[in-house]
Amino acid sequence: MAKHGVDLARLGALRLLAGVRDGLSLSDQAGALKALAPADQARAGRLAAAVLRHHDRADTVIAAYVSRRPTPAVADILRLAVVELLELDGAPHGVVDAAVSLTRGLGQKGQAASGMVNAVLRKVAVHQGWAGLPPQPMPAWLRGPVADAWGESAAQAIEIAHQAGAPLDLTPKPGTAVEGAEVLPTGSLRIHGSAQVSALPGFAAGEWWVQDAAAALPARLLEPRPAERIADLCAAPGGKTLQLAAVGAQVLAVDISPARLNRVAENLRRCDLAAELVTADALDWRPDAPLDAVLLDAPCSATGTIRRHPDLPFLRDGSGVPALVDLQSRLIDHALSLLPPGGRMVYAVCSLLPDEGEAQLEAALTRHPGLMAETPVLPGIERSWITPGGGLRTRPDFWPERGGMDGFFMMRLRKPG
Ligand SMILES: C[S@@+](CC[C@H](N)C(=O)[O-])C[C@H]1O[C@@H](n2cnc3c(N)ncnc32)[C@H](O)[C@@H]1O
Numbered sequence: 568m569a570k571h572g573v574d575l576a577r578l579g580a581l582r583l584l585a586g587v588r589d590g591l592s593l594s595d596q597a598g599a600l601k602a603l604a605p606a607d608q609a610r611a612g613r614l615a616a617a618v619l620r621h622h623d624r625a626d627t628v629i630a631a632y633v634s635r636r637p638t639p640a641v642a643d644i645l646r647l648a649v650v651e652l653l654e655l656d657g658a659p660h661g662v663v664d665a666a667v668s669l670t671r672g673l674g675q676k677g678q679a680a681s682g683m684v685n686a687v688l689r690k691v692a693v694h695q696g697w698a699g700l701p702p703q704p705m706p707a708w709l710r711g712p713v714a715d716a717w718g719e720s721a722a723q724a725i726e727i728a729h730q731a732g733a734p735l736d737l738t739p740k741p742g743t744a745v746e747g748a749e750v751l752p753t754g755s756l757r758i759h760g761s762a763q764v765s766a767l768p769g770f771a772a773g774e775w776w777v778q779d780a781a782a783a784l785p786a787r788l789l790e791p792r793p794a795e796r797i798a799d800l801c802a803a804p805g806g807k808t809l810q811l812a813a814v815g816a817q818v819l820a821v822d823i824s825p826a827r828l829n830r831v832a833e834n835l836r837r838c839d840l841a842a843e844l845v846t847a848d849a850l851d852w853r854p855d856a857p858l859d860a861v862l863l864d865a866p867c868s869a870t871g872t873i874r875r876h877p878d879l880p881f882l883r884d885g886s887g888v889p890a891l892v893d894l895q896s897r898l899i900d901h902a903l904s905l906l907p908p909g910g911r912m913v914y915a916v917c918s919l920l921p922d923e924g925e926a927q928l929e930a931a932l933t934r935h936p937g938l939m940a941e942t943p944v945l946p947g948i949e950r951s952w953i954t955p956g957g958g959l960r961t962r963p964d965f966w967p968e969r970g971g972m973d974g975f976f977m978m979r980l981r982k983p984g
Pocket residue numbers: 800801802803804805806807808821822823824827847848849850864865866867
């Protein structure tokens with residue numbers, strides 16, 4: 568949609584990118600585009616995400632044609648145009664014109680830079696070699712541990728998967744099908760191509776919820792049974808709570824954030840499922856009656872979700888990881904203290920960092936003599952995903968032909984009887 572010849576979606580994308588430069592995540596900025604029509608909001612989000620996914624490749628191309636470093640705002644306009652031209656097959660004339668008018672819209676400095684933007688983008692439009700540029704690298708604080716754990720070629724395959732983005736995965740209520748969706752070996756449903764979630768069949772009737780195929784595994788690994796009392800610690804927005812409730816377990820969904828628990832309530836309502844919602848710090852919460860099992864989806868670096876959140880590498884520097892690792896181990900200890908002898912627990916993190924996953928398993932077994940890691944057995948998981956310590960590791964580069972999956976580590980622990 569155009570206003571005074573300027574595409575509002577592109578303006579929105581640039582606003583989002585400026586927000587990321589200021590330390591705001593894309594999802595934190597949903598309100599910033601409120602004035603735009605829903606279709607423009609969605610396109611702005613897609614364009615901003617595409618620029619972040621190809622950020623360094625775009626800079627490599629721009630550097631070949633500029634003599635002086637552009638200002639941050641002009642650099643974003645150039646990156647957006649480069650990605651539209653070389654990745655999204657945008658029509659050169661329209662993309663270059665839009666970039667020039669967006670630059671002019673920056674005021675006096677923009678007026679001065681618009682000639683340069685025009686000249687640079689005319690050359691970019693016929694640039695050769697885009698496909699051969701390496702994918703957006705992970706930041707060093709993440710790439711180092713990933714390459715150490717799984718090797719350089721795995722790190723590169725993960726970067727390729729990050730760049731490709733993620734399809735839409737759904738978890739259906741037991742026995743529910745969704746027309747046109749691929750049924751994945753693990754039981755999740757996958758929709759390829761862009762789709763408006765609320766327009767898909769079964770959304771209003773609450774027959775499924777959006778959940779990455781890997782994110783659906785921890786609740787399955789717990790093997791919840793009808794009427795079991797299960798605490799879902801760190802539950803919001805509730806994907807795993809819904810899974811547990813859908814098999815008929817009595818779920819206590821605990822989260823520290825009341826606002827995020829409201830989202831669990833909304834999701835339960837839409838899907839016509841029930842759980843008890845508890846606002847509490849999981850580190851000191853205790854149930855008033857014995858539990859059968861605990862699911863602990865601990866707060867983490869979220870580095871396994873970069874496919875969906877390409878802004879994450881631009882917002883974090885890894886300095887928060889040690890505090891998260893410490894919180895995770897305290898949560899594991901507290902969760903174990905809630906279980907009766909012989910009780911079971913699943914710990915999960917959407918992280919690619921072994922410190923938050925494989926190392927947490929090893930440390931928990933050392934701290935708790937007699938605690939056992941039970942080897943994961945689930946439909947559709949591959950042997951190579953099982954770690955030597957008995958955990959389950961998923962990575963974005965797994966299932967490349969199907970469109971990948973988020974990076975998770977999960978483990979199932981059994982308290983001594
Ligand atoms: C990874 S998300 C959980 C995702 C959720 N299990 C799902 O499947 O939809 C982590 C959650 O932990 C919550 N959280 C962080 N620290 C917590 C604490 N000390 N006690 C309880 N919840 C906490 C956050 O509010 C956030 O909702």
